[in-house]
């Protein structure tokens with residue numbers, strides 16, 4: 526339930542190491558946090574995020590995209606796993622598959638992503654390298670609702686992170702990742718508490734205490 530009285534049931538999608546998943550696991554360990562992780566689903570059987578979830582006693586499933594002939598068949602299984610777990614709010618956390626517009630439509634307004642740049646700057650792959658190439662002095666991270674256009678949906682929250690002289694894509698990525706770990710739980714809290722209202726391309730956020 527998003528914005529309701531019970532805890533919001535999160536479904537977290539991972540493809541890799543899962544450090545943002547870990548930040549959500551840690552946040553959910555606080556009894557006052559308005560969400561709980563109902564399921565972690567990976568498209569890769571070797572994703573490090575699966576072990577993190579298992580260590581926290583969270584149900585995991587693998588929907589390996591390589592086992593399905595079509596994107597639609599893969600997504601049907603992904604959707605079924607999330608429905609079965611009773612997921613209210615879907616959170617992509619380093620999930621590296623592009624999803625079809627029809628899958629995304631089924632989760633419209635209930636699907637978040639974290640991206641390591643200040644969107645709309647540097648969408649897509651290698652955003653930290655894109656930031657270095659552009660010579661910006663400030664980059665950051667964004668949590669936004671997922672829409673059919675990649676990295677383009679209504680923005681819930683952002684944090685600015687300085688780009689330092691001598692940064693490589695790796696050092697910048699590490700600095701941004703630290704901020705992601707604080708930002709994602711904060712954004713999930715706002716959505717789970719019903720403080721976020723989407724109007725067209727914008728998400729209006731009620732940050733009152």
Ligand code: GRF
Pocket residue numbers: 541542543544545546618619620639640641702705
């Ligand atoms: C993060 O930088 C996230 O913003 C991007 O992919 C990375 C995933 O890292 N979408 P992790 O798997 O959460 O550690």
